[in-house]
Amino acid sequence: EAEVAQSPRYKITEKSQAVAFWCDPISGHATLYWYRQILGQGPELLVQFQDESVVDDSQLPKDRFSAERLKGVDSTLKIQPAELGDSAMYLCASSRRQYEQYFGPGTRLTVT
């Protein structure tokens, strides 16, 4: 069964450093999502792509976060500079149909 791939699974970085996460969606899924999940809370959407275009980035802190999906397949989420409050799980999901999102295993980020 196809799965959403994410790397790295765990990342520890120091405050003010740059960090990047990678996501490879399920083949054929045109829509890709990045979520942030703070410990003890539900995921919150950061950015949504339809193919290579951003369709919703209203909750993305654009002063330090950026996301791209250049060829409409895999995607990278970057934080520069990282802050202590960015410590969280970053989840990627993809979907083909409107109401079925499939989640990857996530990247656990710790900022020290």
Place this chain on the structure above:
Amino acid sequence: AQSVTQLGSHVSVSEGALVLLRCNYSSSVPPYLFWYVQYPNQGLQLLLKYTTGATLVKGINGFEAEFKKSETSFHLTKPSAHMSDAAEYFCAVSDSYGNNRLAFGKGNQVVVIP
């Protein structure tokens, strides 16, 4: 804007007993409703979903949920808890008009007592 309320962050249930997790939603348009499960340090797995049609929805691992429009609820149940049900459970809502943006509740951490 859509939102979900899940009360009681931690839920303890005895093995073999009924599992009941409550979810109330707010939506100005007909909603799509979902329950996801998350095991430690893993992503979310879809348990079940309601889009249209039958209001009683059956999912994986013996879980089911009932959409009650009059109560704006979508409570999750399982007749008999198993040790493997220990996990975090999230209710989520999206609209049916193509937005597909999921709004999640804060989750319920389920502990199964032997």
